[in-house]
Amino acid sequence: MLKEKRYLVLEDGTVYEGYPFGANKPSEGELVFNTTMTGAQEVITDLSYTDQIITFTYPLIGNTGMNTEDNESLIAQARGVVVREASTGPSNFRTSETLDEFLKRHDIPGISGIDTRSITRKLRSGGVMKAIITDETYHEDLIELLQNSEFRTDQVKRVATKTPYISTGPGPRVVLIDYGKKENIVRHLNGFGCDVTVVPYDTTAEQIRQMRPDGVMLSNGPGDPANIPDQIQTVKELLGIPLFGICMGHQVFGMACGAKTFKMKFGHRGSNHPVKNLATGKIEISSQNHGYSIDPDSLEGTGLEVTHIALNDNTVEGLRHTEYPAFSVQYHPEASSGPHDPEYLFKEFIDLMKQKEGNHA
Structure with missing residues (x-):
């Protein structure tokens, strides 16, 4: 494996030379970096990474192997994985395959x-950019291709x-609108006793109301x-039912209210992202994965108030509606992968539904 060469070519003309593992094919995507130290399997199978090439900043990835239990989706949609070192001899009692075998599959x-x-330094200074993983040694045409290509929508x-x-x-009926969900969201809702119906992203507000959800x-x-402008309108029509948005769901909720x-x-x-809860003053360490954020200057007149902020850059991390029983967070309270600090948000959602119990939409 270490005798063969593989290249990471960036749209700015930078070329990194490395060694191949995983699938034997070229792949183009948006190059991003992730700072997590554990949970690479959850990251790679997170559908939020669709069409992206993931650079792991932690130097050794795959040393605990991959297993059959921690996937966040059945089929990962990331376009590539970039590491300093890929472990070839994982050691963990749950291991069923190596990182190389997992990526090939x-x-x-x-x-x-x-x-x-x-x-990481390049992306922090210049921003995320298009890149391609290739075994070809001639790169000038690839650079031109990247510079002229457009991201899919x-x-x-x-x-x-x-x-x-x-x-x-056995508990409250929850309709989960799937924009590319993590499986652990369903697991957490079930863990709190919720009866969960997962529906496609383009399900209409009327169809959801006919399911008579508690939330x-x-x-x-x-x-x-x-x-997905039609889905933003759908959420706008659902306001009044207890609502909880996560990550893209947070952004869709904000846009539905006019942000x-x-x-x-x-x-x-x-x-490892620190977030401040403005109501309690407490700091939470959170798992995050997003490239878009709510513009705080657009919140006036929306009925939304900021509940959480990111301490690294003061971006909006949480919103709550002042009139409707609805709130959202930009980070991942289902802790996959990541700390368990924000799990209390699921209980807040349960409490919202209990307050509205018997008043199904």
């Missing part, structure tokens, strides 16, 4: 032996569930929320 190419610190349509399904529980959850997902979003320079991706 998901048809995702990887490249190792890369100075990931250099990539149909990520949510491609990865969201196509048909509704139910994950039963509606808006999932995470890939891409720009502005690419705007902007693309961040390099986004938040990792499981």
